[in-house]
Each structure stands twice: as C-alpha cells, then as structure tokens.
Amino acid sequence: MTDKERLLKLAFIIVMLGTACSRTPRDKPFDNIVNLNFINAWGTYGKSKGQFINPEAVTVAPNGNVYVADSWNHRVQYFTPTGTFLGQWGHEGNGNGQFCYPVDVAVGRNTNVYVLDYRNDRVQYFTANGTFLGKWGATGSKDGEFYNPDSIACAPNGNIYVYDAGNYRVQYFTPRGAFLGKWGTRGNGLGQFNPCNKYPDSIAISPNGNVYVTDYWNYRVQYFNLSGDYLGSWGRKGLGPGYFCGSCSIAITANGELNVVDEGSCSIEVFTPTGSFVREWGIAETIWGEQARRIYTITERIKPNDVGTGPNGKLYIAIEHRILYFAVN
Numbered sequence: 001m002t003d004k005e006r007l008l009k010l011a012f013i014i015v016m017l018g019t020a021c022s023r024t025p026r027d028k029p030f031d032n033i034v035n036l037n038f039i040n041a042w043g044t045y046g047k048s049k050g051q052f053i054n055p056e057a058v059t060v061a062p063n064g065n066v067y068v069a070d071s072w073n074h075r076v077q078y079f080t081p082t083g084t085f086l087g088q089w090g091h092e093g094n095g096n097g098q099f100c101y102p103v104d105v106a107v108g109r110n111t112n113v114y115v116l117d118y119r120n121d122r123v124q125y126f127t128a129n130g131t132f133l134g135k136w137g138a139t140g141s142k143d144g145e146f147y148n149p150d151s152i153a154c155a156p157n158g159n160i161y162v163y164d165a166g167n168y169r170v171q172y173f174t175p176r177g178a179f180l181g182k183w184g185t186r187g188n189g190l191g192q193f194n195p196c197n198k199y200p201d202s203i204a205i206s207p208n209g210n211v212y213v214t215d216y217w218n219y220r221v222q223y224f225n226l227s228g229d230y231l232g233s234w235g236r237k238g239l240g241p242g243y244f245c246g247s248c249s250i251a252i253t254a255n256g257e258l259n260v261v262d263e264g265s266c267s268i269e270v271f272t273p274t275g276s277f278v279r280e281w282g283i284a285e286t287i288w289g290e291q292a293r294r295i296y297t298i299t300e301r302i303k304p305n306d307v308g309t310g311p312n313g314k315l316y317i318a319i320e321h322r323i324l325y326f327a328v329n
Contacts, residue, residue: 037326037327038324038326039314039325039326039327040082040083040324040325041083041322041323041324041325042079042083042322042323043055043321043322043323044321044322045321046321047073049077049085049088050077050079050085051073051321052068052070052073052077052321052322052323053070053071053072053073053321054071054072054305054321055068055069055070055071055305055306055318055321055323056069056071056102056103056104056305056306056318057069057071057102057103057104057105057305057306057308057318058306058307058308058316058317058318058323059104059105059106059107059308060081060107060308060309060310060311060314060316061107061111061113061128062107062111062311063311064080064081064310064311064312065078065079065080065081065086065128066078066079066080066081066083066308066310066316066323067105067107067113068105068318068323069102069103069104069105069115069116070088070102071101071102071103071118072101074090074091074092074093074098074099074100074101074102075088075089075090075091075099075102076088076089076090076099076102076105076113076115076126076130078129078130079323081310081312081314081325082325083323083325086129087129087130088130089126089130090102090115090130094120096124096132096135097124097126097130097132099115099117099120099124100117100118100119100120101117101118101119102115102116102117102118103116103118103149103150103151104116104150104151104152104202105152106152106153106154106160107128107154108125108154108158108160108175109154109156109157109158109175110158110175111127111128112125112126112127112128112133112175113125113126113127113128113130114152114154114160115152116149116150116151116152116162117137118148118149118150119148120137121137121138121139121140121145121146121147121148121149122135122136122137122138122146123135123136123137123149123152123160123162123173123177125175125177134176134177135177136173136176136177137149137177141167143171143179143182144171144173144177144179145167146162146164146166146167146171147164147165147166147167148165148166149162149163149164149165149166150163150164150165150195150201150202150203151163151165151201151202151203152203153203153204153205153211154205155172155205155209155211155226156205156207156208156209157209157226158174158175159172159173159174159175159180159226160172160173160174160175160177161173161203161205161211162203163195163201163202163203163213164182165193165195165201166195168184168185168186168187168192168193168194168195169182169183169184169185169193170182170183170184170203170211170213170224170228172226172228181227181228182228183224183228184228188218190222190230190233191222191224191228191230192218193213193215193218193222194215194216194217194218195215195216195217196216196217196246196248201213201214201215201216201247201248202214202247202248202249202250202261202306203250204250204251204252204258205226205252206252206256206273207252207254207256208256208273209225209226210223210224210225210231210273211223211224211225211226211228212250212252212258214247214248214249214250214260215233215235215247216246216247216248216263217246218235219235219236219237219238219243219244219245219246219247220233220234220235220236220244220247221233221234221235221247221250221258221260221271221275223273232274232275233275234271234274234275235247235275239265241269241277241280242269242271242275242277244260244262244264244265244269245262245263245264245265246262246263246264246265247260247261247262247263248261248262248263249261249263249305249306249307250307251306251307251308251309251315252309253309254309254311254313256272256273257270257271257272257273257278258270258271258272258273259281259307259309259315261305261306261307267280267281268280268281268307268317269281281315305318305319306318313327314326314327315327
C-alpha cells in the first residue's frame, strides 16, 4: 500500500470515528483551541530498533528518557528525550522479562520501570535499563490477581496502582508487589467503573496524591485519594468542552493540569485538577516529514493511543506506529 493509499484509508477511518458522537446534545466545535508546536517524531511500522507496532503507552522518566510499551512487538523500548534509541527488552512469552502485549509502563520513585503485562495478567519490574527484578500477579479476581489490567501508575509515596479493568477495580501495592488495598465495582455509580475492552482505560496520580481514572463507557474521569475514597468526577457523553466520546488515557503535567485522550473524538482535552476545562490540544503542524507530508487540523484528526508529559515541559503522544513530541504554543 502506498503512502497516499494509507492516508486516504486513514482519512476514511477518521471520518467514521468523527460520527461516533454526532447525535449528542453538545455537537458543536470547541471554542478554545490551542495548537501544539510540533518538534519532532520518530518511529515507523516494523520490528527493528526504533520501530513500533501499535505502541499503547508512552511514559517519561524523571531524567527525561522516554519509555514506550511497543505492544504488538511484545517489548519495551526507551529513548532520549529527542528520540535517540537507547535500548529495548522483552519478547513474546510468559517467562521472566517476557511479555504478552505489554499495555502500559510506569517509572517509580526508585527509578525502577514497571510494565503491565496485559495478557499474562501480571506486573513485572526492571531497572532503568531493563534488568529483571521481580513480578507479581496471576489471572483471577482475588486480591493481587488481575483480569486484563489496563493501566499502571506510581504514587509519590512509591506505591504502585493498577487499574484492573476486567475486574472493574483499582488495586494498589508496595513497590515490590505486596497487596495493600482495592476499590471499585462494575457500574455507573460514584466509585464504580465501566471500562472498554477494545481501548485501554488509564490511571494517573498527581504530585499531591490524587488518583485519576478514565471511565470509558461512563464518559467521565473520576478521582480519589490514595486510599480509594471518592473525591469527584466530571464528564458526560458528547462533543465539546468537558464532554467525552470515550476517554482512554490521561497524563498530568508538572503544574497539575490533566491531559485526557478522548479516543472517540480523536482529541486531547486539558483540565484543572478538579475537572474545569482549560483547552483542547489541536494538532495543526506538518509532522510526517519527507516520506508523507500530513497536516493535522481540528476538523481532520487522528486517534492518539496515549499521552505522556515530561520534566522538560514537552508533550509526547503515541500515535499509530510512532511517537510525536510537542511544545505548547
């Protein structure tokens, strides 16, 4: 398939996705669009170093290095802040250091790298350069067990939080995997969850210890304290500021703002820590380089998989088979 054919196919998919919320009561354009300043991109489709097949997650370490869950290649790759390849580890399997569709990655206060091993229903953790250190989890619904877990995050106190989507709950652990607690059941009430089986939901933790969880089919974001006490939520089905067609990823900047990927509307909305709408990120730069030039506009968007924020003030987006990074205009 040529680049032109791929782009025409992609444009058709975008149009179809754009109709997902077309019959909602808030079907109108955003009024507060802020463009991102494109800096660079890296990655193409493939299995070689620096290539990706459907990277589901991008995470930035405190030193600025970028870790990518290269999901369909069953590995983790990591890079400098500007995309220079540094290393990789993992291949398909269920042994130590092997993965079956790693869906998320997080960097702990101890600089260890925690990888959520989706199909193996477990967490594995490693040194910053990929040396295996330990693991926990098994398939099931008991404490410390998982069923298709979607997302992982590290708290300021060092504890590890896992959105155990198939069990409709959040579980949290010590840095070495000792079970500490859980909350959540299936439903649309406060503190309940209704995740999507196709697109991973997300968990993120702010510097002050608030735990934010995207709730895909309830079209909202909920947040809790570190013990799981409900603090608040926002969102409803639709298009427009504060509305969602399927929120699936979340990242928190150094100033506490929340970047929420709304998969259904192919957008990234930004909120205050309590859910007040700030802006939507509009990507309107030529970002494909010489091989296939492409302009992203607010009316012709592409679906991000994940978003990550770094200490360098940059925004990293996992999208198709590449990583993009931007500065805010």
